[in-house]
Amino acid sequence: MPCGSWISSVYRTCSSRLSTLNKAREAMSDRRQEVLTHLTRLALPTPDTNPVEAGLIRALSLTDGDSVVHFVLEPPAGSNGAALKAEITDWLMQLDWVREVKVALTDPQFVLPDSEPDEDNPPPIEGVEHVVLVGSGKGGVGKSTVTAGIAAEMVARGLRVGVLDADVYGPSQPRIWGASGRPVSYEDVLIPIATSGIKLMSLGLLTTPDQALVWRGPILHDTLTRLLFKVRWAPLDVLLIDLPPGTGDAPLTLLQQVQIDGAVMVSTPQDLSLLDLRRAMDLFRRTDIPMLGLVENMAVHICPNCGAEDHPFGAGLEEFTRNEGIPFLGKLPLSHSISAVSDCGMEQADEATKAASTGHFVPIVDKLLEGMTFG
Incomplete structure (x- = not known):
């Protein structure tokens, strides 16, 4: 197989699965x-x-x-x-x-909590033991894919895991998990979608795929508050929150509204990515959010024919983490299995592909869980 042919294989696999789904729709009763x-x-x-x-x-x-x-x-x-x-x-x-x-x-409208949380002493989410942010300074570095991979590996270890897709302008978690359907409401609380062993909530499940959210700060603030405290998350060991890139209203709202155990950062080893990464890390430090570590994504491509390694985005980030005084959680390669699961959806991917994808996250989750205590 020539180098790079795995990309064509991904699209052939997805096209085949989409064709099967289309035939099923045509055969509807x-x-x-x-x-x-x-x-x-x-x-x-x-x-x-x-x-x-x-x-x-x-x-x-x-x-x-x-x-x-x-x-x-x-x-x-x-x-x-x-x-x-x-x-x-x-x-x-x-x-x-x-x-x-x-x-x-469903809920006919968003209903906000009865009172605003105290920003100086934000409350926990009832029934959730740990809240972990997954962020990046720059878009396109694979933050959402890393969030899903960490969640899947945690579920494989028997943990109760939820994923909140807080990337309100570009929600991608429903596609990664292959989840569909609209969350329903019971007693003024939204019920998250259960998929592949996790609880998932995303604005991508509450809007149409091509619908743009033209929202200013107050609406964004109210919506995120709702998704934190008016969703039936409990009981969870870990709630992973997939942040939008950068340092805008959404990350700041989350930092001020809820107790957070720490943040995992995701980046490629490009100098341009690191410039934005430093800004995002500065936001977390200013708000006293512990840095749980950094994941280096798309670190290496391994030729399937000869096994030669190529580093398309430059040297690794171990030295960067040492200089910044944060843990280095590990590297993720440019992997056929990871991209196939992301493109086709966790629910639709075959077991071998899912196992191969999740396997890349084993050492990362090992290090991440070292600093977390479960009661």
Whole structure:
């Protein structure tokens, strides 16, 4: 296999899996369409509107021989969600082949905590033993991939792990984990998506993939506060928070709103990346957040034919960490398995690929856990 051909292999694997998914969608039951058609005949209080055209029905599916109908109901803000759920359920039960209707209600709007946390003494998240930030000074260095890899290896060791995707303008954790579906609300608390042994919450699960978030500071602050304290995280041993790159509103909000055990930094060994990395580290130091260590990503490419090593971004970062007085957690290579899992999704990747990817994170998690005590 020529050098670099692993990239083509990644895309062939992903294309094959996407083709399989597309065929499954094409083979969808005719009865699903019958359900949708029936729902269009249910008039809402707004004239000439039905639940389908109003966009209230999400993730519609049928199970148990198409006799059980499942969907997520997104009631409009200010509406009686329970009454709307009952009305739609009764309407669908008119279909003689429908045995049961299972409906999950979402929050019609964000509801903030009753009071603002004290920035000088931020509270813990109830039921979460450790909160660890994963950050970088620069985008594109693989921070989200490293967050997911650390989480997967922690789960393999029996830890209860959650991942909060706080990269609000570029959420990628749902794609990395292969997660879909909209989180539902129960008693004014969002229920995170359970996938591959973790609890996942991301704005990528609450918006459409191509939707841009044009948010200023106050909205961003309120939303992140909600995702910290109004999500049912408990019980967790570790909550990993995937930060957006840089030193803007999102990292500062998180640093001020919640008790944090420490931060893991991710960087490539380029001088340009290190300039931005130093700025992000300075933010954590100014806010008294312990530095748990640095992960050097995309450190080396190993030729699959001859085994020769190439360092595409320059020398390693061990000396940098010694000079900065922080632990060096380890290096990650340019790896077929890591990129395949990130592109196809943890849920969709085969077991051998997932095992190979997670294996790269074993020594990193070893060192990371050395400084963490679990009760």
